[in-house]
Amino acid sequence: MRPLRLLLADDHTLVRAGLRALLDGMDGVTVVAEADNGEQAVALALEHAPDMALLDITMPGINGLQAAERILAILPQTRVIMLSMHSGEEYVNRALALGVSGYLLKDAATFELRAALETVAAGHPYLSPRLTSQLLESRARQSEGAPKSALTARQVEVLRLLALGRSVKEIAHELQLSAKTVETYRAQIMARLGLRDVASLVRYAIRTGLISAE
Secondary structure: OOOEEEEEEOOOHHHHHHHHHHHHOOOOEEEEEEEOOHHHHHHHHHHHOOOEEEEEOOOOOOOHHHHHHHHHHHOOOOEEEEEEOOOOHHHHHHHHHHOOOEEEEOOOOHHHHHHHHHHHHOOOOEEOHHHHHHHHHHHHHHHHOOHHHHOOHHHHHHHHHHHOOOOHHHHHHHHOOOHHHHHHHHHHHHHHHOOOOHHHHHHHHHHOOOOOOO
16 A cells, blocks of 8 residues: 555544554554544645545534535545444445545444555545445345336336236226237336236335335
8 A cells, every 4th residue: 555644533532542553553554633523624634635534424513524525625636434333324325425435334343444545545435344235235125116217107007007906908998008008018017027927016016115005
């Protein structure tokens, strides 16, 4: 890893001291400044223009996310890694949307800190492995539970009516389509969603909220 000038921000003195000790023990890493609140982190970033900023999220005044937003707006070359106890998807997604390069959980193993610095310094994003797993699972659930992203509006309507037990003829009449067109839609829906029978189609419609289970 090339020489790295780093800004460290955390409002807990003992936590910051522990992180500083870990960082001081790493070859090629120099902590150029320490901050105990968001405003100070921004001011010190402007003063030192560090290669990287390691920011706690929960700090007095402006929080770490707000500080990251300000730092990245003024110093786009500074890479930011968020350090937090918060593993909630809303925190991670907001941080990534701001353009941070990494998100490290405070309960991570100590070797992860080095891994995060090396990965981000090389120009790649870094997430604690637990966060990566959570985000992948969440996106898989969202994909599974969002028929409109997989089907056209007309296909969704046909799917809903099929799940309600309507026949092809009844659907054709209600939507003012030919029976052949409805049959084509049904085949497309089954193929696109990987469903094999009407029972699985009904379960899918209930799970995604298109129809009620009652």
